[in-house]
Amino acid sequence: MNPMYGGVKGKTPAYIHALINVLYIDGPSRFEGGSLQLAEALKDVIIRAGGEVVGNAPVESIEVAEHKVQRVVTIDGTVHTAQKYIAAIHPSELFRIITPGAFPKAYQNRLKNIPNTYSAFTLFIEFRDETFPYINHTCYYERDYDNIWNLAQYDEASWPAGFMYMTPATAKQGSFASHMIINCIMPYQAVEQWADTRTGRRGVEYETWKAARCEDIICLMEKCYPNFRPALKRVHAASPLTVRDYFHTPNGSLYGYAKDCHNIILTQVPVVTKIPNLLLTGQNVGLHGICGVPLSAITTAEAIVGANKIVNQMQP
Numbered sequence: 001m002n003p004m005y006g007g008v009k010g011k012t013p014a015y016i017h018a019l020i021n022v023l024y025i026d027g028p029s030r031f032e033g034g035s036l037q038l039a040e041a042l043k044d045v046i047i048r049a050g051g052e053v054v055g056n057a058p059v060e061s062i063e064v065a066e067h068k069v070q071r072v073v074t075i076d077g078t079v080h081t082a083q084k085y086i087a088a089i090h091p092s093e094l095f096r097i098i099t100p101g102a103f104p105k106a107y108q109n110r111l112k113n114i115p116n117t118y119s120a121f122t123l124f125i126e127f128r129d130e131t132f133p134y135i136n137h138t139c140y141y142e143r144d145y146d147n148i149w150n151l152a153q154y155d156e157a158s159w160p161a162g163f164m165y166m167t168p169a170t171a172k173q174g175s176f177a178s179h180m181i182i183n184c185i186m187p188y189q190a191v192e193q194w195a196d197t198r199t200g201r202r203g204v205e206y207e208t209w210k211a212a213r214c215e216d217i218i219c220l221m222e223k224c225y226p227n228f229r230p231a232l233k234r235v236h237a238a239s240p241l242t243v244r245d246y247f248h249t250p251n252g253s254l255y256g257y258a259k260d261c262h263n264i265i266l267t268q269v270p271v272v273t274k275i276p277n278l279l280l281t282g283q284n285v286g287l288h289g290i291c292g293v294p295l296s297a298i299t300t301a302e303a304i305v306g307a308n309k310i311v312n313q314m315q316p
């Protein structure tokens with residue numbers, strides 16, 4: 001399960017290993033028909049409460065004056081104002097768009113110096129009809145199980161060391177899978193030479209390299225499933241650069257800040273900031289993923305409405 005939480009030998013605290021594993025031991029769950037439903041359901045809650053969700057609107061600047069956020073401006077020039085603001089982005093992205101000098105230098109330097117978790121190369125595969133069985137659990141394959149804690153080390157000749165793959169459930173899931181996601185850990189250094197490029201315009205050399213990495217994964221999958229290749233209808237690939245450019249995380253980090261058992265305090269980032277009307281949330285102020293991010297959301301919300309106000313209302 002290591003690829004699920006970016007565990008690194010001698011570094012990742014045992015509590016992360018324990019929290020992620022207990023989810024699986026208690027019974028893994030998946031969304032029938034995709035996890036977008038959760039986002040849509042949350043959106044409905046916000047709209048019912050009188051709010052609005054604005055998509056496709058990158059924030060270009062967060063303007064701070066007199067120790068307060070005064071306004072947020074999106075790429076199309078729209079200005080948003082509020083009593084309180086919550087940044088659910090990586091702090092390095094926050095520092096990029098906020099008024100320079102808004103935070104003390106020491107705070108920025110501390111956060112900028114926290115190492116981030118590694119990235120991944122991901123395949124999204126569409127299968128031909130009724131060619132590949134639906135598998136009702138997440139699968140892991142490693143070439144060398146002794147290497148499981150060192151996945152961040154990159155050697156193109158022997159990459160991928162292994163992968164995590166899953167066949168997400170469709171709304172009326174039958175015995176065949178319609179698609180598959182394969183995640184292979186890949187550090188940013190593998191794509192660093194194309195760091196200055198943007199999605200869709202990275203050049204022929206990159207496209208050739210990317211096609212070769214797809215082939216590496218498909219060849220390894222064929223070892224697990226000899227009839228894998230004929231089942232493929234379409235294959236889409238994403239590299240650490242894709243993750244970087246879509247999520248605005250440094251070096252395409254999958255899970256944000258890398259926790260360190262030798263320095264637990266290093267990655268403890270409070271949800272409140274020196275700017276009283278600006279709070280933080282998301283994977284960088286707590287744990288990542290479906291287990292961690294909702295907990296950060298509750299912590300941030302309780303920083304506004306009061307301790308235990310939300311937890312006490314939750315149904316067991």
Ligand SMILES: Cc1cc2nc3c(=O)[nH]c(=O)nc-3n(C[C@H](O)[C@H](O)[C@H](O)COP(=O)(O)OP(=O)(O)OC[C@H]3O[C@@H](n4cnc5c(N)ncnc54)[C@H](O)[C@@H]3O)c2cc1C
Pocket residue numbers: 057058059060088089090093097120122183243246247248253254255281282283284287288289290291293
């Ligand atoms: C390929 C991949 C596979 C993963 N698989 C799993 C998994 O199987 N299980 C699991 O539990 N976790 C998984 N994770 C981790 C999980 O997705 C994250 O921990 C979680 O999404 C983090 O939530 P967040 O709200 O902190 O940040 P994000 O989900 O990254 O949300 C931040 C959002 O802010 C947006 N943003 C950034 N900058 C700006 C800006 N300037 N203006 C406006 N918007 C901006 C980003 O586009 C993004 O949509 C995976 C992550 C990746 C990348």
